[in-house]
Amino acid sequence: MVSALHAHGISVERGGRLVIHDLSFMVGSGHALLLKGANGAGKTTLLRALAGFLPLASGQLELEGGEAESAIGEQSHFVGHQNANKPSMTGIENLEFWSAFNDGAPETVNQAMKALDLARLAHIPAGYLSAGQRRRLGLARLLVSERSIWLLDEPTTALDVESQSALMAVCNNHVRAGGIIIAATHMPLALENSSELQLGVLGDVE
Incomplete structure (x- = not known):
């Protein structure tokens, strides 16, 4: 398990423009960092970096702890605006694919389906699901990938209140187990042990 993630004076460019400049922060095990800022402030850019x-x-x-010599990308899982579901595959087939791709334990598939209320949709092709159901299926990848660090870009998009509550339960379980969450959001997220990093302004967070 990763014990901490440190960023030391990082800068990131997009399209020849410096979007993130000389940014430093630290997120420890069992904590969440919420990225705040206006559109274009660099939230998605930072997550993708x-x-x-x-x-x-x-x-x-x-990285501290875990396989510290590995790239962060190898110890994290990113869920962006695209849900990365194959429309022709059923819900359970999609999660089985991601579990195998990320060397996850097979038993986590059914656990993920239950945690995000997808069990009754297990054998329906993803292309027939509603926007909210597809979003829940995309987020369920987090539970079958078994990574210490979760990188989430507007995770509550298309979710109703009940589904948002289920997602927060999943996220808080991850934090309590010593995981790390970094999430970009315009909406309040009920994440335990969380702090905020405001992008688009000068300053660091520790």
Whole structure:
């Protein structure tokens, strides 16, 4: 289990423009960091850089604990705006795919379906699900991937109040178990042991 994630003076560019500049922060095991800021402030850019999808222009990311020599992308799971569901595959087939892809334990598939109220949809192709159901299926990937660090971009999009509550229960269980969550959000999230990092302004968070 990763005990801490450190960012040391990181900068990230998108399209030749410096979006994140000289940013430092630390998130410890059993804590969540909520990324705040206006559209264009760099929330999604930061998450994608942490996941390893974008290179750092400068600075360094460092892990403590776990397989500290591994890239953060190898010890994290990113859920962005796209749910990454294959429309022709059933709900359970989608989760079985992601479990195998991320070397997760097979028994986590049914646990994930139950945690996000997907059991009754297990054998329905993802393409027939509603927007909220597809979002829950996409978020269920977190539970079958078994990664210490969860990177979430607007995770409550398309979720009704009941589904948001179920998601917060899943996230808080992860935090209580020593996991780390970094989430970009415009909405309040009832995450335990959380702090906020305001992007688009000068300053660091520790």
